Structures are given as C-alpha cells and as structure tokens.
Amino acid sequence: MNHDQLDQAAAEWLRLDQNPTTRSEIEGLVSSKDYNELSARFSTRIAFGTAGLRAKMAAGTAYMNDLVVIQATQGLVRYAAEHVEGAKERGIVIGYDHRAVEGMSSERFAQLAGNVARQEGWRVYAFEGLVHTPMVPFATTKLNAALGLMITASHNPAADNGYKVYWSNSVQIIPPHDDGIAARISQSLDVARSVWDLSSTAPAWDGTEDMKRQYLEMAASLATRREDNAASNLVFTYTAMHGVGLPFATAAFESFGSRKESFSVVQEQAQPDPRFPTVRFPNPEEKGALDLAIAHADRAGSIIVLANDPDADRFCAAEKVEGTWKVFTGDQLGTLLGAWVLAKYKESGAPIEKLAMCASTVSSKMLRTVAKKEGFVFRDTLTGFKYLGNEVLKLAEEGYAPLFAYEEAIGYLHGEVVRDKDGVTALVSFCEMAVALKKEGKTISAHLDSLYDRYGFFTTSNSYFICRDPAKTDKIFTTLRFGDTPSSSHSRDSLKLPTTLAGFPITYLRDLTVGFDSSNPPSFEPNLPIDPKTHMISFAVGSTVSGDGVEVTGTVRTSGTEPKIKFYLEGSGADRRLVESKLAQVREALGTEWLRWEEFGLERA
Template sequence: MDAELQKLVDEWLRLDKNEETRAEVQVLVDSGDMGELDRRMRPRIEFGTAGLRGRMEAGWNRMNDLIIIQASQGLCEYVLANVKDAPERGIVIGHDHRHHSEHWAQLTASAFLARDVKVYLHRGLVHTPLVPFSVKRLNAACGVMITASHNPKNDNGYKVYWENAVQIIAPHDKGISASIKANLEPKTWDVSTTSSSPLCLDRTEEMKQAYFEALASLSTAKSLNASTPIKFVNTSMHGVSHPFVVEAFRRFGFEPFTPVVEQQVPDPEFPTVKFPNPEEHGALDLALATGDRVGANYVLAQDPDADRFSAAERGPDGKWITFTGDQLGALFASAVLDKYKATGKPLDKLAMVASTVSSKMVEAMAAQEGFKFVECLTGFKFIGNTALGLEREGYDVPFGYEEAIGYMFGREIRDKDGVAASMMFAELVASLHRAGKSASSHLQELYARYGYFQTRNSYFLCTSPPTVDAIFARLRNWGGGGAAGRPAYPRALAGLAVTRVRDLTLGFDSGTRDHAPALPLSSGHMLTFRAEGAGVRVVLTTRTSGTEPKIKYYLEGSGRDAAQVEQLLGRVVNELADEWMEAEKNGLGRP
C-alpha cells in the first residue's frame, strides 16, 4: 500500500465509527488486495475522511462534506430538470459564520459549477434574507443559504429557496429528496473552481446595495427619525446582523444605536449565550444590562442569521418589558394597517398572513376592519407561498408573521427578515413617541379596541414515539367514543365548550361544511381546539415537533377581562397536562 493511501486508511479507521464500513475496509486491508482497495475504496475513503474531518458530526443524518456534496448534486440535477433556463439563470449561495459554513457554501457552488450552472456566490458573511432577495433580483433558478439560524453552536443547516424566492414546499421538497438519493456518488470536491471558473460570479455588494434601497423604501418618516430622542441598544447575538443594522439605521435616518459589544462580532462558539435565540430565557440579559448602563428606551435583537427579531421596552418603572412574538405581530399588523389606510386603497384588497399557531388577534383585526386574513401551516415556506398566492388573486400582502419572532414586510422578500423588522419597529416606536405613547401603551390600546389576547406556549418532552402516538390516539378516541373510523375528540376544555376541532393529521375540520380542512395535512400529529363560554375564548393547538422529541402546544385566550383570561389559561395548562397528556403517567418532561 502506498504511503498516501495508508495514511488515508489509518485516518478513516480512526475517525469512522460505523462498524459496517470499517469492516469493509479492514477486510481489504487484511487481504492485501491493494488494487481493489485503491480502485473501489479510495474515493469513499477520501470523501468520507474529508467529511469526518470537517464534520459537525459524521453520518447520513448529519452535516458534513459528503452530505453537502450529495445534497448539492441532487438539488442541481432536480433544478436542471424542472426550471427553465436553469444553467443561465444560475443559483445564489450565501453563508453565515457557523463552523464550516464558508467551506460548505463553496462545496455547494462547486457541485453546480461542475454541471456548468452559473453561480452567484456571495462573498463574506451575509444574513439569510439576502439570499431570497438576490434570487428574485437576479432571476435565479434557486438559492441556498448555509446557516443554522438560531440553533445551538454545534448545528448547521442547508436552506433551499425555489425560483420564486421562497423556501421549498411540495412537490419540490420530495422531488429534491429523490434526486439526492439518485445522485449519491460524489463528482467533485474541488472548491478551487469557485475562484477560477468564469461561471462563478460575485454580485454581493450590488445585491447588498439593492437590498438596502428596497428596505429604505419601506420608511415613511425618514425626515423625522433623526430627531427622535429614543435611544436604542442592539444585539446581533454573536451573529452576522451588526453591519446590516448599522447601515439600515443610517438609511432610515436614525442616529446610531449602542451595540452590545460582547455579542457584536460574529462568533460560532456563542460564548455568552447557551442558545443563541432571542426568545430563550436569559439570551437578552447582556442587551438589557447594556440598556440599563446607557439609559436606552428600547433593546432590539436579531438571531445569528438575522432573519428573526425581538424587542424589549424600558417601562415607566424602569423594568424591562420583553415583547412576545405575537405581541410584536399585533403591533406590526396595526402599523401596516394604518399605513395602508393612509394610501386610500380599498381595505378589501389588503391581506395579511400568519401561521396557524400564531395569535388570532390579527384575525380579530381583520374581522373588525374589513381586510382579509389567511392562516397557513407553521413556517415561512408556507407563509411566503401563501402571500404569493394571494398576490395572484389581486391582493396586496404587505405583512406576514409567525409567533416564533419571524416577520415579513413588503413585496421584495417573501421570507422573515430580522433587519427589516428591526427598522419597522424602530420607526413605529419613534412615531408613537411623537404622539406621547410607547409600544406597550399602544398595545394596551389595541387590546381595548380588538380584545385582550394572551398566549402561553410551551411543550412536553417525550423520547418515545409510541407514547406520543398513544397520547394522540387517545385524544382522537376520547372516552372510547370513536367508532367505525370516526374520531371522537374532547368536548370541553377547562369548563368551556369545544366549538371546533381541526385535525390536520387525519384531515378533519368540524368547522367546514364538508369537514375537510382548508390547510394542507401535517406530516406529524397536529390538533387544534377552539372553545368558548362566559365571555372568553381559547384556541389550543398541540403538535409534534419535526426536529425535537417534543409535543408542543400553542395556547391563546382572549376576552375583555385580562384577569379572567389569565386565570383561564392556567386552568387549561393544568388540564392539558393532567388529563389530556397524562404527563405523569406517560413520563413526560416539562421545561
């Protein structure tokens, strides 16, 4: 065996923990059949060892070099077969600062270049929204962003956008998956082509400038923003957003914000936060402390790839009020509605979109004000595509959101954008300040106008899939009442009568004429209950997570009396845990 191959084999055997592949290599080594080892195993060893060296983890359900190459090859072949003029239109590729993100962006590019497909490879760190923006502006065939968004530091991910500049949905998700399986043999690992190929183009700065111009067009008070006395603190959560928010503040006419210095520079280790998600308990502690030190009025936060946004306000008593995703959604929806009214356009041509697990407050606004509200499945791949569908029907869709602090503004990006959300919030609170109000006081005005809404979302931990299935089977056969394939669901919740049940697993909705749901079916368990009585209403959705061993629940109560709603939510949570989930009996963990 030559020395180079010996070194590769030794490293493979040291790194690979898969007994089957180790045994296959070891048999050839022991047999002394160096020709067969070199011919049949060298390519697998080279690619596999590269993946193991540069892994988040090795394995078929992990991120590593081999998986990136296979995914990119499959995506490329599918795009070539399904998108007109794909080689000339090309692909947009971006990456954040996560471990291996730049290298994996280059590997993705090399797979497309090997098939003579044009590649627009963004150079340097970019935020996720720049990829779908660039796909639309450049009329690209697809886009890929290498990012793990707000996940823990050991994660990374591969986000795909279709030619419509929205994240992929069916049938393309299944089609791409099948294409990946049909193109597993690696064709290239030579990332040098990203520097040498004339097909690999750098339009990064051009797209950034176009993005900021489009973002600035959403401003309606630039001339007034410079004079606001409001002080902002901003944290990029060790991510990529800082330079984007700096430029956005300048374009909107605001004075510079105070950064959270400890979290300002991109760092894939996220040293100051356990989970780099602004929603997580404690994630905003440094930002709030900075706000206290400089006397700020508001704290703004983006997640590491800058597609999510959160905010906090210093209350009259000096304590910080951190807004929930739904509260921000209501504030944004109200602001968008006011701007739309000012145009004089008919309200029946205005539409807003939210995920089905988000607050129903925007639904209440729509019912009272006369615009269209549409809910869709969780995730911006559904929100974005729903918005495009409404546009084709003749509606203006200037806003969409999901409760997990994701917000979409305008027509240019049909995806969540934390930088845009930061600027829309900053301009909103500046205008409220001129009227002698704050975001929290304005939220109370909205409650008085549309009803008080309060959410309480959480989850149960369960690592046993059969237990999860049994829990949901029991909910569909409540009290043994199901018969002949017909489900029977609970009829009461915390003393309220259940008025509607929607089961997106079985395809049942008691609130429609034919009992068929308007929303697509869910791949996991997903049940929604509406209940009401004594002047209060409850909406409860419980579903399985596609990525974590969790049964999630999204609970919202509404009514005119905040105290009554608060007490009701506590009773619902207790009944859900004790009676519906049987948490103690089933060994369910709780946060």
C-alpha cells in the same frame, strides 16, 4: 443495521469522504469497533424536508458534513433542472453564515455546494463573505434565479448547521418538491473527487456589494417618516446575538434617517462567533437571552432593546416602562407591526379592501380580528414561512397588496420583495413605530394596551414538552385521537377526539394529520392542507358554551426539527383577569389530560 451492514456503510463513507476531520472520526470508530456510535452515524440519513436539512455537524449520513452537503446539492440541482425551465441558465444563489466546528463550516459547505452546481453546468451567484438569511431570497427574486441556498442553522445550538433551500419563486420549498428532492438525493450519492477541489479558479460573482445596496434601499423604502426619525432622541440598544446581523441592521437603521448615536450596540455580542459564548442558547426568545442587552441598555440610558437571532431572519424587542423591562412576545410584536403597517397604509389613501395580511395558524387570532373590523383581507396558513410566502404570492396574483405576514416564533415579513421572514426589515418598521409613538408621548406598551381596548384583549401561553422517542410521541397522539381502539381501526371514521378540556366543552376541533375539521360539515374536510407526516391538532374552548365571555384557542403539534411537542394557546375576551385564569387552567389540563406528560415521561420546557 447489523455489524456487517455498519462496516459496509462506514467503508462506503470512507471511499467517498475527502474531509480529513470526518474521515478520522469514522476511521476511529471502525478501529475501536464502536458499533453503538456507528449505528447513530449510519442507521439513518438526515431527512430532507421543507426546511431543507438541519442537524449537528459530525461525520456520518445522519449529520451535517461535507459529504452530505455535496450529495444533497447534487440531488437538488438535478431535480431543479428537471422541473424549472431554464434552471441552469437562471442559476443558483448561495449564501452562508459563520457556523463552524473543527474541519467544517458554513463557508466550506457553501463552497462545496457551489462546486457541485458549477460542475452540473449551473450559473452560480455565490455571495462573498457572510450574509444574513434574507439576502438569499431577496437576491433570488432580483436575479430571477432558479434556486436559492442558505447555509445556516439559524438559532439552533452552536454545534448545528443547516441547508435552507428556496425554490424558483424565492419561497422555501413545499410539497411535493421536498419529497422529489429527497428522492433525487438518494439517487445522487456517488461523488466525483473533482468536487472536493476548493482551489479551482472558478470566476467569482462580483454582485455582492450591489445586491447589498439594493437590499438596503428596499429596507429604507419601508420607512416613510424620515424627518421624524432624524429628529428623534430615542436611543435603541441592539444585539446581534453573536450572529451576522450587525452590518445589515446598522446600515438599515441609518438608511431610514436615524442618527448613528441612536443605535447603541452590545459589543460583547456584536461580532460573529460560532461558539455563542455569552448565551446558553442563541435564540432571543429563550429566557435570559436578552439579559446582557438589557444590562447594556440600562447603562446607556436606553429604554428599548432590539435583537436579531444569529442569521438575522428573526426579530425580538423589549421596552422599559416605569423601571421594569417587558420582553414582547412574538404575537405581541406581530400585532404591533401589523397595526403599524395598517396605519401607514391608511395614510397612503389606498383602498383598504386591497390590503392583505397573513399569519400562521398557531399565531394569535388578534390580527384576524383587526382585519374583520378594519375591512382588509386576512388569511392563515400552516406553520412556517414556506406556507406564508406562498400565500403572499397568491394574494399578489389575486390583485391584493400583501404587505405583512408573521408567525409567533418572532418571524415577520414586510413588503413584497423578501418572501420570507426578515429580522432587519422588522427592525426598521419597529423603530419607526417607536419614534412615532414617542412623538405622541406614548410608550409601545401603552400603545399595545390601546389596541387591546379597540380590538379586544388577547394573550398567549406557548411552550413545549420534550419527547426524545418518536414512537412515544406517536402513541401520545394516537391515544388522543382514537383512545384505546386497535391500531387496525385507526381512520378518520374512527376518531374519538376529546370533547372537554379542563372541564370546559370543546367547541371546535381540527386535525391536520388525519384531515378533520369540525366546522365544515358534512364533509368535515379541512381548508388547510393535511400532512400525515406530522401531528397537528387545533381546538377551541368557546365563550358561548361556558358563558364567561372568554375563548381559549390552541394548537398542539410536533416539531419538524427538534424533539418537541409544541403547544400554542391564546385566550381572548373583555375581562383580562378571567382570560388569564381560564388560559392557565387550559394550559395545565393540556399537559395532564391530553398529553399526560408525567405518565409518558415527557420533559418540561
């Protein structure tokens, strides 16, 4: 945008925006003629995708703020009214977390969204007070609402916020609704002054406490060994990571039979604090994020640490064995929790062929191996619970019992009510498993080893490179696919995908950007949906060709919300030493041979 266009964009913003803080930001930039910053604020509009909206809280169309939330909500409810029968009467569920910066907060965004919906003639179920994210899809299901909306930035940095949408099936939106909503937002940018009035006396929804009660009853129903839970002296240390999870995690823990004194809370991180003062990054997966909880556990004599991310839809855990703390990876937790669901399902006497589980395609293949050996149904999906949730619904419609789904980014779905990841139900299941194992005299780590002995050893190596230039990211993947051929020749027919990695022959390749799957000749069409808007290539270095009995599988993809090129690698085989050695070689070669990280100036994680 040139200077005149930026001046016009800023003037239009000031015509519409009624928030004193963000108005002042733009007025200052206009007065100082800071066109570089004005360009950052107005040259783009925050993109509405399958994850909704997520960005830093600041003034301008590129960021999260009051005006963007109002405009997004106008487009959302108008689109849904056109595509969901009886949408306005069915209503919208709205929840929020504790995110806040000067002049903006999750609560304020939620209130403005509720104002918009009411003025558009919608019934609004607005939660009173802070809730964790799973409450929104849970309530959307229970109330048969047409939409769910959660204002949260989950585990993103403190300055960020987000706008997470659930469709009428209580699952995050997938194509084509994301594009449809985005288009409707672009047609809904004008804003009436009346939506800014937060002093209106709209009737409050009085169902918050009842919905919380129903949620906790559902969480408690996942535990079936209440006597053992009550009798156990195992002490768990819990951290809410400065988020909203504490009341839900505490109530859920007590509801399945355990004693209050068995739940030792890290008080420094117990209460919601939008500054996240004790962690560099509010994500339990990040290195060092559990240090405070581990120190607390050592003082409390606890050998198990439990953690939720700030909006409590993710779950992480660690165990102390022989004096050393082990933080379980997302895939290890997925295997442990999936195996626990399987064990309890077997105890129920239900037919094993009716059980179903899912995992995202970038997650470990171990659960798939368990399914083949045990005889239950397993399906993988594209990355994200928007796909896992829809697959769970599909399995239920086909007559299966889809009782567990997960993705490696510490997200776990239990049961058939919350069709999204839920860190509290994962905590319930994990705690009951830990109690049962202790009764048998086993640690969780020893139990994981026994699963490896039964189903084979699997280990992952996941990370990312940072690339802040989208054009450079495109060039990296274009070169990987097509070599140095002219851009006019880029099509599936001109693919020149690599044939080796780290000197090992590639035995399988799938590109879900252009639509190619080497395992499906003669069409080579992939079974999973393609998405030309993102880069995603999966591969395998097989064991039969190299003759070492070790297979390494992997996926490299771009992130939809962060400037990252992520990779997910897994080695499997009987010999742990060989598995770990080959996995390390492939990991190094992925960065140097395929992504050429030094040549392209990528930053390591």
